[in-house]
Amino acid sequence: ETGxxxxxxxxxxxxxxxxxxxxEQHLGHNAMYWYKQSAKKPLELMFVYNFKEQTENNxxxxxFSPECPNSSHLFLHLHTLQPEDSALYLCASSQxxxxxxxxxQYFGPGxxxxxx
Amino acid sequence: xxxxxxxxxxVSVSEGALVLLRCNYSSSVPPYLFWYVQYPNQGLQLLLKxxxxxxxxxxxxxxxxxxxxxxxxxxxxxxxAHMSDAAEYFCAVSDDTGRRALTFGSGTRLxxxx
Numbered sequence: 001e002t003g004x005x006x007x008x009x010x011x012x013x014x015x016x017x018x019x020x021x022x023x024e025q026h027l028g029h030n031a032m033y034w035y036k037q038s039a040k041k042p043l044e045l046m047f048v049y050n051f052k053e054q055t056e057n058n059x060x061x062x063x064f065s066p067e068c069p070n071s072s073h074l075f076l077h078l079h080t081l082q083p084e085d086s087a088l089y090l091c092a093s094s095q096x097x098x099x100x101x102x103x104x105q106y107f108g109p110g111x112x113x114x115x116x
Numbered sequence: 117x118x119x120x121x122x123x124x125x126x127v128s129v130s131e132g133a134l135v136l137l138r139c140n141y142s143s144s145v146p147p148y149l150f151w152y153v154q155y156p157n158q159g160l161q162l163l164l165k166x167x168x169x170x171x172x173x174x175x176x177x178x179x180x181x182x183x184x185x186x187x188x189x190x191x192x193x194x195x196x197a198h199m200s201d202a203a204e205y206f207c208a209v210s211d212d213t214g215r216r217a218l219t220f221g222s223g224t225r226l227x228x229x230x
Binding site: 004048 | 152160162210218222
């Protein structure tokens with residue numbers, strides 16, 4: 001595997017379900033990100049992890065719970081979601097702290113989430 | 117705070133015509149600038165980036181962009197559009213201080229007419 005992978009690619013869940021999204025990066029990076037991309041809205045940064053520590057939470061509702069067990073893996077745990085949470089969830093990674101590269105982020109293919 | 121403005125949420129060109137997608141940024145420190153492309157049901161793919169050095173940057177698929185500090189712009193161009201260029205394009209900015217996170221524009225959807 002190369003780059004950034006995400007599983008599952010598609011997920012349909014009810015509002016009472018609990019599910020998790022998984023992201024894995026094979027680039028040796030130390031920073032990982034979750035973004036939400038909704039129809040007709042700009043890309044929204046949700047969470048940032050640097051060296052496994054959460055450094056940014058952009059006022060994301062608590063029904064989204066991230067987990068970063070190591071620099072290569074990032075999870076997004078979902079519970080009691082709402083239909084408006086349906087979106088494409090994108091994971092990205094970068095080499096945090098490396099100057100001169102501008103924090104180039106590399107994205108996974110995304111998980112298309114539908115909440116019924 | 118940084119910001120990015122992409123003029124035109126939709127751009128339509130004919131196959132073989134020039135592609136010009138506009139991006140203006142706001143940054144209080146020297147910026148790093150990026151263009152990403154997103155094909156339907158896929159993630160974002162890096163097209164090109166400007167960090168330092170030459171202000172004309174060449175990317176993949178024949179695209180290029182020029183950093184113009186005086187105009188705070190980083191417009192994306194391609195001399196001749198191909199049907200496969202139809203996608204959504206995002207401009208983003210970051211810098212080498214503080215937060216370092218990317219700030220994205222709202223995107224421009226490019227349509228290529230046969």
